[in-house]
Amino acid sequence: MSARLVEIIVPDAGVAQAKAVIAKHCSRFWQEPVPDGLEKYSCVVPSRSIETLIAELDENFRGTEGFSVLVLQVEAVLPEIPELQDIAPPVAGAGKPPTKLEAFFTRDRISTNELYDDIEASLELRPNYLLTVILSALIAALGMRSGQTAVVIGAMIIAPLLGPTMAMAMAATLGDRALGRRALVTLVTGIAAALLFTFLLGMFIDVDPLVPELRNRTIVQPADIALxxxxxxxxxxxxxxxxxLSLVGVMIAVALVPPIAAAGLFFGSGEESLGLSALFLLxxxxxxxxVAGIATFLVQGLPPRSWRLTSGIFVIWLLVLVLFVGLVGGRIALGAG
Incomplete structure (x- = not known):
């Protein structure tokens, strides 16, 4: 079961309007008075309906004094609620019910508001973020230099670049320019800090470019693109x-942290061409x-504010990917020749 307990507080004057909105999205809710002339509704809502419920409440009560919404995770509900099944039956007044395909893809996704909350803290440029990025890159660099794969994996678990990377794909999907700018600034700053400190490390230690863990970061193969x-x-x-977040971070870090650390080491040791190759992999x-992130967010049912903007950004990323694939293919063909 994937559900949320939504607590909604509205002024007494908005009780009828709130009840009408809530009834569209769930069949089980409770009403109780709270101080200062307010009413509270507690609703058990399927996760797939949170998006539209919050949007409709915001549309009706935005700017209303006393209005607030709190969303909590639900572990179990007894007796069972029909709309919490995999495919929700039509609810009176809810309009067109979701198709089986829509319900299948969106049934387990948390709401957009929850996604924003999860990612917000990771976009703040604080000393802790920069220190985590630097330490992650240094650990990865030292692990690759000595050929210790386990140490490199340890650097990935720190996952400092998770937030801004996810936020970039999310911003492109939603068409949120402000989120995209914050994500880009945070990501670029993190990459620059990691490059600077691994560059300094490369100046003071011996770097053997033939070590497999380092050499692999200078070659882009079709398998790397698939990965x-x-x-x-x-x-x-x-x-x-x-x-x-640690699990997600490993998925992302495997593709970002090692090439950043390798590029810094190569630049610091005077191997500029290898450093550029590592940056190309990055x-x-x-x-x-x-590309994969935007496509997956869309499949998960994340609603774009402007399909024109989202599709335009996606096409640009896709064209860049095609260009890179062509460069990799040409490089392989020339090498084979």
Whole structure:
């Protein structure tokens, strides 16, 4: 079961209007008076209906004094509620019910408001974020230099770039320019900090470019593109279902942290061409994650504010991906020749 307990507080004057809205989205709710001339409704709502319920409440009560909404996770409900089944039956006054395909893809996704709440803190440029990015990159760099895969995996678990990476795909899907700008600034700042400190590390330690863990970050193969696409899709699926951030972070970090750390080491040791190759892998992975992320968010039913804007951004990312695929294919063909 995927449901939420929604507590809605409205002024007494809005009771009838609130009740009419709530009745469209759930069949079980309770009403009780609270101080200061307010009424509280407690509703058990399917996760797939949270989006439209909050949007309609916001449309009707935005700016109303005393209005508030609180969404909580529900573990169990007895007796069972019909609309909490996989495919919800029509509810009186709800309009056109979701198709089986729509309900299948959106039944487990948390609401857009919850996604915003989950990602908000990770977009703040604080010393803790920068320190985490730097330490993650340094751990990955030292692990790759010594060929210790377990150490590299440990750096991925820290997952400092999870928030801004997910936020970029989410912003493109929703058409949220403000979120996209914040995500881009946070991500670029994090990458720059990681590059700077691994560059300094590369200046003071010996770097052998033939170590497999490092060498693999200078070559972009079709398998790397497939890996990054899978990372982006899997990361969004887990994130949109409220999964552990560490789990999602590993999915994303596997495609971002190692090439950043490798590029810094190579630049610091004077291997500029290898450093540029590692940055190309990073750029390819970022493009793939955004393409897969936007597509997966759309499949999950995340509602774009403007389909024109969302489709335009998606097409741009897709064209860049096609260009990168062409460069990789040409490089392989020339190498084979």
């Amino acid at each position: 990054a696409l899978a990372c982006g899709a899997a990361g969004v699926l887990a994130f949109s279902q409220g999964a552990s 750029a390819t992975n970022l493009v793939c994650i955004n």
